[in-house]
Amino acid sequence: MKRNKEKVNVSEKDFVFEFKAGRQQCVLKVPLQFPVQENLNDLHGRFMLLHKIPCFVENDLKTCLSNFIERETNQDYDRVAEKALQSLMNSEVDISELTNAWAKTYSETTLEHSHPEEPSWDEDFADVYHELIHSPASDTLLNLEHNYFVSISELISERDMEIKKLQERQAAAMDTVMQELGKTFSDQDVNAVASQHFDAQQVLESKWATELKHVTGIQKQEYQEWVIKLHQDLKNPNNSTINEEIKVQTNQLTESPESGSCLFEEQRQLEESFTIHLGAQLKTMHNLRLVRSDVLELCKHRQHGSSGVKLRRLQTALSLYSSSLCGLVLLVDNRVNSYSGIKRDFSTVSMECTDFHFPRLEEQLDIVQQVMLYARAQQSSKLREQPELSRSSGAEDKNKNVDKKNGNILPGEFYITRHSNLSEVHVVFHLCVDDNVRSGNITARDPAIMGLRNILKVCCTHDITTITIPLLLVHDMSEEMTIPWCLKRAELVFKCVKGFMMEMASWDGGISRTVQFLVPQSISEEMFYQLSNMLPQIFRVSSTLTLTSKR
């Protein structure tokens, strides 16, 4: 299409050059394409060679040729320019539309002509926080966050207790009803009791939900105000009280008791790391890690205590506004909500601690839902513009279209949420997969795999340097996932990710990354080691450095 457009401007003109050789009058006539693409020297050299021009006119020919080209090119410029002016004069083009387009472009693309920026609370807060967390105040910040976390956990355990009590009471009530079934109570009565219980539960749950929402709202506001104030105080060197406060708090922290409560949990995690080189000539180094763990383990916020937890937390906080973010791929179904399965579990985890920086998960999902609807509208309007495209890929998209109308997302599409309150993750990619991934035979063209590619691309454009991918494309194991199934799936994902990583080098110029492959907690240790043997066969693991030479 592009080529056709360009052809419009091409014209051919005859270059005529006359010279005398002895008594002979010679004429060289060459058709030239305008605009001239070739280098003048080349053209000249070719004329001399092909037309066997005698060397004594070499310089004449050169001057003549360059003058000719210059003159004709300028005439072409003039012609095109005046045509444009003429069409304006003849009102073929609307002047105000044209000038508005120019003015709009200037204001949208250049700082000098753009509208002044309205200050954004998010970014200001981001700057302030980034500065504070890289200062001695970081400890104070973390402790404050932790205190808030503790109070939320207390609230949650209270909630769980109350719900549990209610359920016990209801179970007892139900038992008595069941015993009396057929005597004093009819089936209808049982149903009524059941629905009554259900309602009661709902009421209780929603009461707690509002309570939690309320508390987190307050916490967030308090926290943000406090951070801003701390920042202002720190800027002002005269105010020494706050500095001392920080010092005091630091001291308290070092004394905090080391409890080994989390130790046994960590033991279940299996982990193996590899360093690889990718690329044919220029090689880039990346780190790979194979981890056997539950996906939410990476998100769960834990009580400070065992030494690693706080460091990990600090690490996550330090890099929150940096250019090395951590991402996680979560496999979800085609609805944007948090009602069932892994989505619900994830939502629970994300609620365990207040997010002081970003909106709550629910709110983020609401926005995603809106953005998605907008995207769908854009898509369909584009399809209407290009009917030939939609026809070509028509039939198979039928059920896709049904999904689209329902406001669901399709396999391979994903939405992104941002979090500051998860233990090792900043960005979560919710990748939509269908039941195909549970079957054995998916190919490299599967939407889930293509989704992974797009995720890696976002990683490139948004500085996500650590990404965790579920290796088997499932979060939990089931009957049909046999050993050969696992091996086949792992091979596919390894190979595809390797391909994408090589592609990535051309997107971002080869930045070193860490890719974590996550396998479900429930696979056997033997299986894990089989997979970890497979990895170096697919990726080129770099050789160990020998420090002593033989000679």
Add this chain to the structure above:
Amino acid sequence: MRAEYIPCVKVKRQRVTDIVDTLHRRDVYSGMSMKPLRDAMLGAFTFFASPLPHDVCGSNGLPLTPNSIKILGRFQVLKTICHPRLCQYVDISRGKHERLVVVAEHYENNLMNFHKQCKPLCPDQVLQIAYEILEGLDYMNRHGMVHRALCPQNVLLDCKGNVKLAKFGFYHMTDRGADVDFPIGHPSYLAPEVIAQGLTHRSRSFYGKAPSVSGPKADVWSLGVLLFELCVGRRLWQNIEKNESFKFILNLGCMDDIVTVLAEEHGCLEVIKELPENLTILLRKCLTFLPSKRPTPAQLLDDPVLEHVSGLMEPFYKSISLFSSSLRSAHLELPDDITNLCKDEGEDYLTERAIDEVYYLWCLAGGDLEKELINKDIIRSKPSICTISKFILDDGQSFGQGRDRSFLLDDTTVTLSLCQLNNRLKDVAGEAYYPLLEDEQSNLPHSSSNNELSSTVSLPLIIRERDTEYQLMRIVLFDRLLKAYPYKKNHVWKEARVDIPPLFRGLVWAALLGVEGDIQAKYDGIDKDTPIPTDRQIEVDIPRCHQYDELLSSPQGHVKFRRVLKAWVVSHPDLVYWQGLDSLCAPFLYLNFNNEALAYACMSAFIPKYLYNFFLKDNSHVIQEYLTVFSQSIAFHDPELSSHLNEIGFIPDLYAIPWFLTMFTHVFPLHKIFHLWDTLLLGNSSFPFCIGVAILQQLRDRLLANGFNECILLFSDLPEIDIERCVRESINLFCWTPKSATYRQHAQAPKTTGDGSSISISSFGKTSIYLQSDYQDFTKTDLSREPLKLSDLKAELSPRISAEDLIDLCELRGSSHFKTPNKRAKVGKPKILAVDIRSPEDFNRGHISGSINIPYNPSFGSDGELVTCPAVNTLSSYRGRVIIVLSNMVKNAVMFATHLLKLNYPRVCVLDGGINKMKVTGLLTVPSPQI
């Protein structure tokens, strides 16, 4: 008293080359590199290329080239545009997310400063500015470029008040604005036809038609507006909305007298009326609405309006490049008083260096472009987490991403401070900037800073390349040597052995390859446009050749690649294009990106030297012989590895063809090739064998531990090779290899003309001459090696050496050997042990002095071990020396050598032609009877 005397002598001993060079530096813009920095500064500005749509493929099925890379490729030619009215472009670099940073000559003073004073400029000054701007524009036009962004901010003024046009290459490098989101040019200065033609960016194209292109006359309008503003002392269209001003400009077409209309509109009719007539005429000519009636810059320059200004200006002569047919020093004249040249004491020597050199050093001294721009608040990036998109479709299209203000264009130029560099170089003495080439002494350290430098020489190359002071010295030295090329060719060779400064690598390589003459004319004379059958293959190969590199992956890079390769194919009718030629071309093209002719010339000089006849249509005999010699080299240097590889059948044919056919350019990234070739170019055509062996030795452990399949896998994706170690080891291997061991009958025949290179250089008397002179360079005598049939050659595991070499290595003729230069040092020669396997009777009748006798027949037991005897003990105690097996039957000698190989004796070779060859020389000695 003495101390004062010495410098005097030095000045006197300074020969004409030095003085000529000084003249070059001071009075004519140097042809090789850019002009000196002087009072200019280095400036940097940044902008974003427009991002590509997701997952769109080009017509060849490969992903599209990012716009930033396109711009980077197109930028390169701007570096060659040197004119006193144009700011010199120095460098471009790519940052994250399609950011580009351009470095150019910069001055803080510009025409905006006149506007700050809010009063009209005097007419003469306006005329002079007009003339100077036109000069710059005209020069650009002649190079096929249009400014399009002419506005007061981009007309800089140097210290003398002369005009320097900035950002003149913006329109060119962005493909006329197609590769960026923002429009090129300041809205007030756009010519009416530019506005009428609509926006050029592809996605914004107003008509949905092809983006149209501005010609040179668009700049003349901008100039008119600019001059008008200077004349009246105020800026136009400052107080009205932009779309209104555009409308205003477009409607000027209906007016008769645009200058008057503009003056009326801005209430300065009085000022305009009082202007001298020639200025008013100039304004009217510039502000002509219809382009066809508007003059071009070239026409305006010749216009009588500017007549009296043009007389005042010095004409500009383009300097002559290093390789050209004209005389580089033809116009140089010695001033009457030479002492004038040495006068300027206390000068800032650094600023006398070329701009690109200063920038290079600035980078080495820790300069960081992005940091400078961040400090000046030009780069304001938001945290990535704040800009991440919310929803991504299955085709990768993203939604919900807020518009990021930090991506808007802010093309303010930031001055790069030279403080850090000056600080770094403050201890460098003034003489260091002007070393005396003719003076042998000058190469020895004499000042305190030079003492440090001489210790730097012993540091690893990577460190030396990052050392500011050291690089300064090297740059200064090589700059002068290259200016005196080819006269100083030998000196270049000598210094290249120390190392080659990366900044001048392209030219130094050309000098090492002996490129001379009018290469540009030769290159121009080759028809690179007519289609040839090879085109298709070239077209397929180029987008797969070193594409990780920004330059080579740019469309400009591809075009140049194509032209150089085609030129080579067309100009070598007896040879053909083999895949691999593209890789071979890559380093030359990369280093001489702006000089295709030089890239072509270097490649044409390189191939016959190292790859003679490799590109024949039927090259199998050449390659087979080469590989056989290579496997003999492996056996010679590493018998254990060789036995293992032969055992598992992992022969060089399986892996080494791309190594040698591309001289390792197919296996290594460019930065490693550079270091490898720096040494390769100093060596002769058999040096590549040593590189090959050195690579194998780095992988030795893995090769020995693995079988055939693993080895194939290992080599299909060659692991990282430590290139410095590889270079070091290959030099070492080379020194251990007798020259005739790598004899090939299909190598390049000895040069018939007595080419000075190999002979004249040997007079330096360093060990490394051994590296350089080719075995084939020497005339063939009876004592040289005889060609063997390929099948016979393949049957032999150990290399043969010539009688000549034996004589030389045993020093049978002392140091007076006819072909060996006197000063050839002993250290360069390997230690040898000659093993005579004839029967003791024959041995006693005459043998080479110093040889030991191990008769062939009883020497090996049934287990393959050597039967012990005193001579065998000697042999094993000298393990590691070069062992030369002598016999009257070559077959026996070959068998014997094979046995030794099996016993893992390294460096075993066989005397070609046997002892009989030695008999005629009369060098055999008979031991005295009592022994």
